[in-house]
Amino acid sequence: MFLPQTRKISSSVCLAFQKNGISPLLNSSFHSASTPKDAKIDSTYSSENVKNISSPSSPNEKLGVFLLNMGGPSTVKDVEPFLYNLFNDPDIIRMPPVANMFQPIVAKIISSTRASKSAKGYESIGGGSPLYPLTKDQGDALQNSLEKRGISAKMYIGMRYWHPFTEDSIKQIKADGITKLVALPLYPQYSISTTGSSLRCIRDEFNSDPYLSQVPLAVISRFSSRPGYIQSMADLVQLELKKFQNPSEVHIFFTAHGVPKKYVTDFLDPYQQEMEECVSLIMADLKARGVSNSHLLAYQSRVGPTEWLKPYTSEAIPALGALGCKGLLAVPISFVSEHIETLDEIDEEYRELALHSGIKEWGRVPALCSYPPFIEDLADAVQDAFSDTKPIVERNVELDGKPDNKVVMAMGKVLRTWQGQVAAVSSVVGSSTYLWSNLF
Numbered sequence: 001m002f003l004p005q006t007r008k009i010s011s012s013v014c015l016a017f018q019k020n021g022i023s024p025l026l027n028s029s030f031h032s033a034s035t036p037k038d039a040k041i042d043s044t045y046s047s048e049n050v051k052n053i054s055s056p057s058s059p060n061e062k063l064g065v066f067l068l069n070m071g072g073p074s075t076v077k078d079v080e081p082f083l084y085n086l087f088n089d090p091d092i093i094r095m096p097p098v099a100n101m102f103q104p105i106v107a108k109i110i111s112s113t114r115a116s117k118s119a120k121g122y123e124s125i126g127g128g129s130p131l132y133p134l135t136k137d138q139g140d141a142l143q144n145s146l147e148k149r150g151i152s153a154k155m156y157i158g159m160r161y162w163h164p165f166t167e168d169s170i171k172q173i174k175a176d177g178i179t180k181l182v183a184l185p186l187y188p189q190y191s192i193s194t195t196g197s198s199l200r201c202i203r204d205e206f207n208s209d210p211y212l213s214q215v216p217l218a219v220i221s222r223f224s225s226r227p228g229y230i231q232s233m234a235d236l237v238q239l240e241l242k243k244f245q246n247p248s249e250v251h252i253f254f255t256a257h258g259v260p261k262k263y264v265t266d267f268l269d270p271y272q273q274e275m276e277e278c279v280s281l282i283m284a285d286l287k288a289r290g291v292s293n294s295h296l297l298a299y300q301s302r303v304g305p306t307e308w309l310k311p312y313t314s315e316a317i318p319a320l321g322a323l324g325c326k327g328l329l330a331v332p333i334s335f336v337s338e339h340i341e342t343l344d345e346i347d348e349e350y351r352e353l354a355l356h357s358g359i360k361e362w363g364r365v366p367a368l369c370s371y372p373p374f375i376e377d378l379a380d381a382v383q384d385a386f387s388d389t390k391p392i393v394e395r396n397v398e399l400d401g402k403p404d405n406k407v408v409m410a411m412g413k414v415l416r417t418w419q420g421q422v423a424a425v426s427s428v429v430g431s432s433t434y435l436w437s438n439l440f
Contacts, residue, residue, distance in 0.1 A: 063153035064178040065146075065382055067139050068166065068185040068198040071159025072122075072129020072339055078162065079119045083111035085161040091197035094267070118340075125343040132159065134337040134369055135186065141370045145379035151386070154178070160198055170205045170212070180216045182385040184378075186336055188224040189278060191271035193259055195221055206392045216389035220381055224278040228377025233331070234285040235373070236365045240329055241291065244361050250327035251294050251320060252286075254279050255350070256334040257341060258299030258308040272309055278333065296320070297333070300350075301341055317350060321357025328354050330364040338367045 073082040087093055088107035095103060122128055139155035146153050156173055158166035173181065183202055185195040199219060206212040223229050241247040256275050263269040279297045286293075300313035311319075320328065330350065332342050346364055354362050368374055 071162035072131040080115035189274040190222040218385040254297040318357040327361040
């Protein structure tokens with residue numbers, strides 16, 4: 001019997017954002033939750049431990065770097081509870097407020113329906129997700145790089161939907177007495193469904209704890225425009241192109257994980273814009289190296305009948321074949337580690353689709369994983385971030401006093417959308433057809 005490991009979920013090399021991109025935890029993409037003014041520091045922790053000391057290498061401090069990612073099932077048996085946790089997150093399935101109570105039911109329906117197909121995918125890549133061990137390798141490499149700079153920092157890994165869960169790692173951060181923390185979501189581009197969800201979890205956990213609410217914190221919220229990321233992606237593209245018979249004739253095919261179109265239109269998710277800008281920067285870097293191949297950006301992993309960002313990878317590949325494309329190099333642009341979307345969806349499904357569409361040569365750029373130039377760039381960004389930390393309670397005050405106009409506009413649009421959904425939800429919420437067609 002499936003017994004979901006329910007999480008309390010609130011409303012290659014990893015790279016980091018450039019110095020001016022280090023942002024507060026509560027940026028314009030989500031709302032703040034104030035900590036009570038009468039909150040007191042736990043008696044087990046001294047207030048002296050959480051002073052914002054200027055030097056990150058001070059012997060009086062305990063530094064931490066918090067690597068955040070989605071996570072993946074460790075074994076095939078973990079697939080269904082992993083999917084349950086995923087779809088039980090309101091940042092993944094956005095329901096109108098009146099229907100929030102049905103979120104666990106919806107998550108159970110979808111996870112049980114999709115578990116069998118997803119399990120076959122994980123079986124094809126070795127029986128589980130490699131995301132955690134690859135993230136640990138990235139953390140080890142980052143820690144070594146920081147130590148060479150005289151910075152001693154402990155690495156923590158927080159997965160959103162599987163072990164080690166973000167909430168559990170936060171407990172360990174507190175138990176270890178960390179006095180300054182840099183949070184680093186391992187998503188190159190910001191989306192409310194990925195980085196936003198992880199940061200909301202941190203926000204809620206830190207705001208609810210008197211000790212953590214005083215720990216100086218910095219967040220590296222995206223890194224897709226950072227020169228180190230751009231140059232490293234261009235490096236790998238250039239290396240893979242050389243493996244083709246006619247490198248100059250190969251079409252460079254960027255494929256990113258998709259999101260529902262309404263995330264961009266209704267919730268002002270910056271994901272699509274950041275993705276397009278990222279591709280432009282990579283192609284500009286390649287052009288400076290003498291590489292002027294044609295290219296296209298498409299979006300993969302669509303679920304359900306509702307419109308997602310286009311063009312869809314599954315439709316773009318046959319279209320390129322019909323246009324006479326003979327060599328295709330797939331570039332997983334939204335992933336910095338290998339996992340099921342690269343090892344199964346791209347390497348198996350899309351490769352087969354390409355060959356059946358008349359494309360004779362196929363290649364795929366590997367995920368960055370622990371690519372050494374990126375580790376150094378990551379260390380640069382983390383080192384900079386340690387000098388820009390503030391307790392989350394101060395971040396809250398700053399943002400509460402300066403609401404972002406774009407967020408206000410988005411909230412108005414969302415409320416108007418929800419008003420139109422309330423009547424429909426009240427009458428058909430019991431219909432599985434409605435749930436499936438309106439949640440994506």
